[in-house]
Structure formats: structure tokens, C-alpha cells
Amino acid sequence: MRVDVSEIFEILNEPQRNAVTSESKNLLVLAGAGSGKTRVIAHRVAWLIKAENINPHSILTVTFTNKASREMRGRIEDIVQEEMGNFWCGTFHGISHRLLRTHWEEAGLRKEFAILDSEDQYRVIKRVVKSMGLDDTKWPPRQIQWFINKQKDECRRSKDVEVADDYFAEKMTEVYKVYEELCERESLVDFGELLLRVYILLKSNEEVLKHYQRRFSHILVDEFQDTNEVQYQFLRLLADGGACFMSVGDDDQSIYGWRGAKSENINRFTTDYKNTEIIRLEQNYRSTSVILNAANAVIKNNQGRMGKELWTDQKEGEPISIYSAYNEDDEARYVVGSIQNWVNQGRSLDEVAILYRSNAQSRVLEEAILRESLPYKIYGGLRFYERAEIKNAMSYLRLLYGREDDAAFERVINIPPRGIGAKTIDIIRAKAAEKNISLWKACEELIDVEGLAARASQSIQGFMSSFNTLESDTRDLPLKDLVDMAIERSGLIEYHKKEAGEKGRTRVENLSELVGAARDFEPDSFDELEESALKMFIDHAALDAGETQASEHESAIQLMTLHSAKGLEFPLVFITGFEEGLFPHKLSIEDPNQLQEERRLCYVGMTRSMEKLYVTHAEMRNLYGSENFNPASRFLREIPDELTVEVRTGGNVSRTSKTSSSRVSGEVPDTNFKLGQRVVHEAFGEGVILNYEGEGANARVEVNFDTSTTKWLMVAYAKLQNI
DNA sequence: TAAAGTGAGGTTTTT
């Protein structure tokens, strides 16, 4: 039966249509910012189903974030007008998880294996470091966690790590090994492990591999430039069965190289898969031509691009406003003033985004917004399932599901406080280690032999028996009531109620929101697996930490880092802190590759803007307690002058400042020195004047010497010479 | 068991 698919076509341009209907076995779509990349994937899936009569069951669509995967599924279902329960559309991690739940046995896991989120993983690693007798100030668990994850991203087990004479790598690999053994023993799977284990499963198990190779006739991958090694290899194994493989990405928007993403995977795709058809989506539907041309001009400075130039038939639009602020307060004031102008023109606040390179910059901006009592929403805090009170409640649920969950046990054994201190826990841990059993079992044994202080013992018995009653009381209850009862009995609500002020109240609110989340929880079509709702809820919480903030649908200014702005669009965008050392960040300036990534980040930031873009920088910025005089970002010079307009000072924003106006010129009053001046000192050598206070005979200057020491010196005594 | 003190660290983040 032929289905009318004209609707699929109507809204697509030619390259988009070519991508959607391509019959090539291997297809690479280079999709520029705002060129309709999600639309192309969604329509292609719809096309395959409606026009080519491909069973949704045979299609695999992979994205990076849960949000993207939800959006994708939603859009596809909108087009095909039906729900597709058996269609696999998910994140790499979600899909891997699903495969492991199905093939736990072949993968060498217990049926009830638990997922460690990064905080759980951190705690486990910390415990491992301690148990190995290592000093955790010398061996920071964070760094080891990073190391281990990096190895896993690169498909390396501890035995595969090449340490090559590097003492640190050697030691960290040892920790990796012990961590590996612990996870094996307790059947714990961290995020990296989900992928690595699936990769190893497919690679070593012919039967499972063949099954999925036969099943998936079409594989579609979004944001291909963000794939890391293990993800690439995983896809490769699946596609090697002869599936049609479409990857969509943009090398110019690769901003996650620092966490293992390899944008080379785009090039690699074309060499690994012969006769790959390449389609470029270069028409941008988002931004004015001014913004687009500026972004193009900036990204042109990068080497080794796949080649792509965005164009638009939209109007030219307003020039980009450049503002050189006196300091960061002035910058923030200017931004807020401009937003008020926007509002006065009848525009709305949720059309506005303020972007910055690093989170620390948000505070000054936040304060300026607060002063004008404008509503704002800041991205980047803890997400729902990452909050302490929620993790505590989830630990109760995890323990209810499986008493062997040590991570959960440790978390809640003394929360709320029940008189079980560090000593008692040490005894329990020692027992568990000695007998190689879980903490829960160790408690049972210790109680039997009276190996604990009477009070602690009693308290633990109470704690443990409460789980047994809870279990029998919640059997056959729907998930929502189960969660409700578990939280009620945990004592967490009472505990947080006692907390002072606002904090305790929001925590109690969050706990009841968790009950709400349980009520609304729909297992994402895991139906073929016989898994309890509770377990699915627990896994869901680990794999999808939820939104950054509870969504208030009030109109608000959006504040976020350039990284988190990727994929979003706003009519009005501010990019702040456009300064050397901040953006590009000082840690990225030396390495050409990292510098190129910074430039891509700039490109991403600029292309977020639909109508109007502001770029601001501060001549002076307080950083780590001292004043910095950063030159404007090199990216600013890469924007053609004819596309910009310099905002004159004394306009809508005043330059008021606590310090005297002479500071603007940078001259140290009644001396021969000025800020930024190079000077030489008899003992310390050459340096640059960073700051000053006082004047004339009392003037002191702060000099940053080339030996990279900074000193405050009295001008009257220091015998500084101008160079 | 919470409050006060100490010390390190300060780029970007998803799963």
C-alpha cells in the first residue's frame, strides 16, 4: 500500500529532501547550525516507515541526551501519526542499558545489576582509594575518576592501559583495577561501563551481535561529531551487518573534545564506509545574515574543516553590538539595560539568553538582574535526581529493591541520624571486607555475634527490620504508593523539616515531587522485559537526572554557559566576557587544537542568535581577588567591522565606579607609571603593572614579573624603570 | 550534630 508522503516533502528544501530519501547505504549529513538537522532525521525515519515500509522495529536512532531523544521520538510520532512502542530511539547509554538488561547473563552481570551515576562512582572510587591505603590528597578521587572514565571511553580495561613509565598513570591504573574488581563483585555498572560492556558483549558474542545486526536495517545517529571511541566502535559493529547507516553532524560544532569526543569520527566515517554519500545542509533558517556572516567569518579561521558555508535568505538584520565595559559590573549593567530596552519594545524576556564561558561569570550578571528585579533562570545547577534529598530517598528505594546495594546502604545508614557513627560503620565495613559480603549481610552477622555497641546494634536492627516490614507492606502496591510509603517511613521528611529556613522547605517539597514523578513514571517501553516498576524507576533516575530546575513557565531571562546553549536558539543573545584568557580560556590558548575548539564554541554561541547579538567584554575584571586587564578576545577581531557597531559609552549605561575616573586612563596619579606598563626591577627583573593604589609618594603598584610572581611595591622605594 | 574553621582550587558536561 502506497502512503501519501507528500506532506513529508512539502516543508523540506532540496538537500534536506535528498537526505531524507537517499538510498545510499552510507550517508553522511553535514548539517550546519540551524539547518534543520533534527527535522531531517525525523523525516527520514518517517519516510522509511511510510514510504519504504520499513518496520519501526528495524530502525535504531541514537542521540546524546535524553532531551534530544524525547524530542526526536515526539517529532517522529507527530509525522507518522502513531505511537511506536517498539521503535528504538534513545541515547547511547539508554540503548546500552537496555541491551544489558536483556543480555545480562551473556554480559557477565547479575540480573539486578545497578547503575552508578557519577556521584555514586565518585564515592566508590574514594572508598577504593582509601582501602588501598593511598593518601586521597595526593591521589584525588576526582582525578582518578576522570582517568578511569577516559580509559573506558577509549575501550580500555585496566589491563589494556599503557602506562609507559608514568608513575601517576601506573598508580591510577592500579586503582582502576581494584575498582573494576569491586564493580564486578557487586555487579555495578557506571556510565562508561554501560557502553564498554555492550561493546565487549557484541564483539565477543557472535550470536548476540548477529541478532542485532539482522534486526537493525537502518541506523541513524545524531551529533556524530560528539561520538567517542567506544561509541564509534559500537555503531561500527552494529552496522557491519550491512545496515543503512546515516550519521548527522557538524564538525564546526564539536565542543566536547575535552571529554573524549572525536570529531575526526566524521572523516573516519567516510573512509571506513566506502562510497559514503555526503550531503551538506547549508541553508540556515535561524539567524539574520549579519549574524550568519559574522559566525562564518570567525569559523573560517579554523584549519582542517570539512568545508561548509551557511547562507540564509533572511533579511540582513541589525549589526552586532560590541560593548567594551569598564569592568564586569559595568558589563552586567549594560546587559541588563539592553534587556530592559528590549522589553520596552514589547518583547518578552524568555527570548533572551545571556551566555558566558564559565559558570563563575554568572554571579555578577545574576546580581545585576536581581537589582532590577527581573525574572531569570540559570542553567547548570544540580538536577532533580542529583539533589541530596532525592538521592537519599532513592537510596531507600534501592535498598528496598536489593539489600546488597552497598552504595545505597552507606548513604542512608545514618540519615536521618540514628546514632550510627563513623566507628560503627568502620566495623561493618571491615566485617564486609573480611567475609567478602555486602554491608547489609555484615550487619546481620555482627548483630548475631554481638560485635557492636549495644546502642548501635539496636539502632541497626531497627533500621533493618523496617525494610522487611516496608517490603511486605508495599508488595502489590502501585509504584507511586510504594514510593510514598517508603519516603514516609524513611523519616526523611521529618529530618528535612527540622532544617532551617528555605532550604528544608524546598527539600520537603522535592520529596513530594519525587512521589509525583513516581506517579507519572512511564517505563519507556521496556515491556518485553520482566522488570519490576521499582527497578525501572531506579534505573531511570540514574540515567536521566531530569531538568536543571523545576520548570517554572514564567517568562524569564536565560543564563547559561556557551556549552549548554548548544542546540538552543533565542531572538536576543548576549555573549559576555569576550576576553583573552576567559574566552578563549587561558588554559586553551597554548594548544592550537584547544584554541580551535574555543573558536567553535564561539561559532556555536553566535549562531544561537536569531535576531540580535551583543558581544561584551570588560577592560578590567576581578578574578581570584586581583584585577585583570584582559585584552579583547581575538575572536572579536575576526568579526568583520562592517557587521558590528561599537556602543558608545555614556549612552544608556553610566560608567560610574567606586574608583576615581583617572583609573580609566590607567595612569598611576603623580607617578611615571600606568597600568599595563612594562617595568624593570633590580632584583625581580621585568614585569607588567597590573594594579595600583594610592598616589604620588604613597603609590603602590602590583607588578606581575616574568618569573610569574606578583608583588606589591612602593613606587617611592622600588626603583622601577619604565621600559 | 550543627556551627565554625581550614585549605585547596577556580573551564566547559552528559550519561
Place this chain on the structure above:
DNA sequence: CCTCACTTTA
């Protein structure tokens, strides 16, 4: 300089 994690202390 400010924040955060962690330790010490009343």
C-alpha cells in the same frame, strides 16, 4: 576573592 568540601569543636 569566593566557594566548596572537609575537619574540628562546643
